Amino acid sequence: MKRLFALTLIIYILSGCKKHTGKDCPNDTYKFDFKTNAKVDTLTNPEGTFYATVKSGINIVFSYEKVHTECPEIADGIWGEKFFFEINPSLTSFNYYSDSLSAMKFYYNAFCIYGCNNSAYIPAEGVVEGKKISEDKWKIYVNVKINATRQLIINEVFIK
Numbered sequence: 001m002k003r004l005f006a007l008t009l010i011i012y013i014l015s016g017c018k019k020h021t022g023k024d025c026p027n028d029t030y031k032f033d034f035k036t037n038a039k040v041d042t043l044t045n046p047e048g049t050f051y052a053t054v055k056s057g058i059n060i061v062f063s064y065e066k067v068h069t070e071c072p073e074i075a076d077g078i079w080g081e082k083f084f085f086e087i088n089p090s091l092t093s094f095n096y097y098s099d100s101l102s103a104m105k106f107y108y109n110a111f112c113i114y115g116c117n118n119s120a121y122i123p124a125e126g127v128v129e130g131k132k133i134s135e136d137k138w139k140i141y142v143n144v145k146i147n148a149t150r151q152l153i154i155n156e157v158f159i160k
Contacts (some may be wrong), residue, residue: 031065031123040105050119052107059086079112
């Protein structure tokens with residue numbers, strides 16, 4: 001009887017150790033978009049986390065978001081990053097450098113369930129360039145230093 005119980009226990013444990021190979025596990029999704037008549041606003045929640053958000057305004061706001069989803073049984077299975085920045089709506093192209101990132105309200109934010117800094121901040125170094133393709137599309141290039149070991153480089157078409 002003890003052997004049967006032990007064998008049943010081992011089979012039960014091993015059945016929970018299968019490798020997930022489905023198309024949704026893990027998965028990265030990306031968003032590159034912009035909104036007109038908007039502005040970047042910053043808030044601090046009751047826990048003291050500083051974050052950026054998009055509200056109604058007079059500018060164009062560009063936003064990028066990457067969400068990484070692990071397998072469902074992983075406790076900290078979702079993490080990602082995002083940024084926002086705004087420009088004057090009369091522009092058809094722009095080039096901003098390190099000394100102008102705060103003026104364009106460029107905010108970067110990493111997010112996860114546990115163990116990462118969720119407060120938004122303005123990167124100290126980088127370049128952000130853009131060129132209007134049409135009323136609904138902008139070609140955006142971002143190369144900013146996130147920290148000592150991480151450089152974020154985006155070269156994509158952002159869609160309204």
